[in-house]
Amino acid sequence: MPGAAYFDGGDYSYLITEGIAVDTTRAFTVGVWVRPEVTGQEMVAVSQSGIWSAPNFALGATTDGDGKPTWGFALPTADGQVTVTGGTPEAGEWAHLAGVYDPATGSARLYVDGTAVAARDAVVPADTALWHFVMGEALDSDGYTFGQKWRGDLADVRVWNADVPAAELAELGRRKPRPFAYWPMESVQTLENGIARIPDTHHNIGFILGGDARLSNEEPLAGSADITLDGDGDHLFSDIPPLNTDRSWAVSTKVRLHGAPDRDMAVLSQTGWQADAFTLRYHAADQTWRAVLAHADSADADTTQLSAPAPGGAQNLLLQYDEKARQVQLYVDGILADSAPYAETDAWQAGSSLQAGRDSAADGVGAHFLDGDIDEVRTWEGALSEEEIRAVP
Structure with missing residues (x-):
């Protein structure tokens, strides 16, 4: 402090x-x-x-x-x-x-x-x-x-x-959230080994571009550019874990789906070795956003799930775990869409990457690749108040 x-x-x-x-x-x-x-x-x-x-x-x-x-x-x-x-x-x-x-x-x-x-x-x-x-x-x-x-x-x-x-x-007495990582998706660095990465503005955590993920200046979600993914293996992943998922945390992004998807597609996830601590995805069967939080780093772990309508077009999504309130919450465009109890014993530290555009990458196997655009990915240590959430750009 x-x-x-x-x-x-x-x-x-x-x-x-x-x-x-x-x-x-x-x-x-x-x-x-x-x-x-x-x-x-x-x-x-x-x-x-x-x-x-x-x-x-x-x-x-x-x-x-x-x-x-x-x-x-x-x-x-x-x-x-x-x-x-x-x-x-x-x-x-x-x-x-x-x-x-x-x-x-x-x-x-x-x-x-x-x-x-x-x-x-x-x-x-x-x-x-x-x-x-x-x-x-x-x-x-x-x-x-x-x-x-x-x-x-x-x-x-x-x-x-x-x-x-x-x-x-x-x-x-409220533990104020601390901005931890922020990727504005405005430019891409190419390293000597040919790896393309987007640096965050706080700690130089890289978001590595995988597949054919690319920077696009066509109708960006914010600023002058965003990242576009084609749903065929494209994704991004951080080179270090940017969230301590066994304590209060929050993550947000702007997303726009391409067309009317007929399959499930992941927007954000943070992976462990056998499970995702959380995954935020589009659920095609009922056209909703679906947050799934595993209670342990195990392939058959119990989960807590949240959902919200996904009407199409560009939307701002924010998912957070409030350790003090023992809750997980899903916000869409700054409005609380769903919440559920989430005990301290359900939370665990996912020691792998934050991902955008896919999930379920335990053991290196990815799934639910996104066909859409991603921009303005942010993470916080701590939970945000509703006023702070409404102020997120």
């Missing part, structure tokens, strides 16, 4: 302000993106110190009553300390934490990745002494550590002197 700070858990690995950041006897909210190196132990991500007392608050990783890793938001009370716990930390994985104190209702709430996971009754004493705001541990005024030091990354630390609405925390 851009702008992250790393804390190694050492004696001097923390940041501290010159004064208080917020009056914790009144309504307040604190939020932070965290990526722990380890789990199963107490680690304070952000806190505000007390004077000769427990911290004004502490937000970070802890363990539950059974010793299992969890997130925690701790506040002082007249009877000691109350800790709200919930969610499950994963070493090396980003999560957004937010702690909210609402004195009007006498409650503390913990949010993980924008979702409220737990709440408890809590009343912070009005005479609580306030001290420095600290990142990376929890200290009293004499420098004594109350919780183990943070080991990992912290980013986007925010503090509000208000009870931030749940909708705002949901947006802050």
Whole structure:
């Protein structure tokens, strides 16, 4: 994540302000993106110190009553300390934490990745002494550590002197999609070995032209050119896998079929060794777009399928997996056409190529070759919101 700070858990690995950041006897909210190196132990991500007392608050990783890793938001009370716990930390994985104190209702709430996971009754004493705001541990005024030091990354630390609405925390805790690859299909490079490739604009991932696939300037779908395929072995394939298909992802393209096809034809797919993690194809029997997602890299794996009308002409297709929502979604021309449940256990990493114009290339055997035009292929790490999908060119 851009702008992250790393804390190694050492004696001097923390940041501290010159004064208080917020009056914790009144309504307040604190939020932070965290990526722990380890789990199963107490680690304070952000806190505000007390004077000769427990911290004004502490937000970070802890363990539950059974010793299992969890997130925690701790506040002082007249009877000691109350800790709200919930969610499950994963070493090396980003999560957004937010702690909210609402004195009007006498409650503390913990949010993980924008979702409220737990709440408890809590009343912070009005005479609580306030001290420095600290990142990376929890200290009293004499420098004594109350919780183990943070080991990992912290980013986007925010503090509000208000009870931030749940909708705002949901947006802050949403993992924003990151554009990963984009092929505008405007030009073709010819390498020394004669291979023709289209470079993407982000990471120099090549889309290799196979068969007689060629650049065309005749009525391009976008810009000055697109790629035309004749359905007889033409296709494109990436020279490295551009999508991590076991986490949230999205892929989109513009497509135009030639004529009125009487057979199934693939638009996009990402292949494993025995199956496609997903394939997005035209289904001739009922003239629909059909997304098929295998639940494992196996030829006989169960699948999840989505469909949408394919009336002909040029259309924009977008398929995505939202890990948090446990859903796969198919959008046509920026409108949600179909969705279905898709569990985390159904997702797996397809370690081969992204393909355009064919699918089922496990063991090197291609199928469902497209007779049509392809343009503007994009991939993202993470799932897009509906607003972001409508903004895709």
